[in-house]
Amino acid sequence: MPSRSTDQDYRARVARVVAAIVADPLAEHRLEDLAALAHFSPFHFHRVYTSVVGESVSATIRRVRLARAASLLAQGGESITQIGQAVGYDSPQAFSRAFGHFAGQSPRAFQQRLQEGVEPAPGREDDAGAPRVRVVELPARQVLAMRHAGPVATIPHTWRRMEQRFGERPMADWLGLSVGEPDEADGFAYYVGLAPREGDVQDATLEMLQVPGGTWALYELAGPYTRINTAFDAIHSHWMPGSGYEPDQRLALERYLNSPRDAAPADLRTELLVPIRPAARP
Structure with missing residues (x-):
């Protein structure tokens, strides 16, 4: 088991990698490059990263990209196909499947839920009993x-x-x-x-x-x-x-x-x- 100081050092080094992924989620982010950023060998880096973050590097990249897609869907102004392409998916079908695993519903349903589920009227509920602010x-x-x-x-x-x-x-x-x-x-x-x-x-x-x-x-x-x-x-x-x-x-x-x-x-x-x-x- 690593010492407390080693554990803190590992967390700081992994945090640099996560910050790089968040700053540019559409970059290639090769394992070798990320390991070098954290000053680990690729093999050791993968094990440390998974231990610290609780998921693989590829899972983090996918999650950050889909979180960006959720933000774009909330903003509106772009089609679902455009948003899928913006976060690295070549087809609407692939984007819809990935987003469904991430958010529990399709991109269109997610967008409609935001538009219909939060309205400027405190204390109200819609006809279906959905919660309002x-x-x-x-x-x-x-x-x-x-x-x-x-x-x-x-x-x-x-x-x-x-x-x-x-x-x-x-x-x-x-x-x-x-x-x-x-x-x-x-x-x-x-x-x-x-x-x-x-x-x-x-x-x-x-x-x-x-x-x-x-x-x-x-x-x-x-x-x-x-x-x-x-x-x-x-x-x-x-x-x-x-x-x-x-x-x-x-x-x-x-x-x-x-x-x-x-x-x-x-x-x-x-x-x-x-x-x-x-x-x-x-």
Whole structure:
């Protein structure tokens, strides 16, 4: 088992590789080049990378490209065929299959869900009972949290580290917390948190966050966690402008209502909460 200092060194070197993939997901990204960037032999690099990130290099490249496709689908303005080609797929069929595995639904269904599922009318539901954005009040709370270090694409690894320590806790205890914009390194922070219990032991990797109470825009997301960032973007771009509210400088929250251990990706439910305040009058 590597020492703590070696483990930290490996994570830092792998983080450089993930940052390079995220910065240019359509580049060729040969294994030999990425291994050289991390100062490993190709064979050793592949094993270390999979251990640290929890997936292969090719899986990360595919996931980052499809996450970019999800963002383009949310923005609109390009056809699904164009978006598929932009992220490296030669045919609409190949793109649709890959995106379906990534997001749990076809690119067209994903795009329609965003357009129809987040509307500028708090507290409403559509005729089928699909969740809409609601405005809610939440009290202040304390959260025992681990801050994520490294590129956004490696956030799942921080979740795994936290779950290794507190994996027995029920899903209702867990939170994702973030502040700032993921695309902007400066000012962005992400934490994996859970409701503290008596006897929890803190160390250098954990901190107690004070989450202030206030007003939040709540949207219940149905489906895989890969949709979370796009759904947050949709709340800001589709719901916020006509809502009478503006973003507040508090932590955004992800509350998990069930677990991938017990539910298929399409059946996952996550409450997304964006901190808001009444919009200033012009």
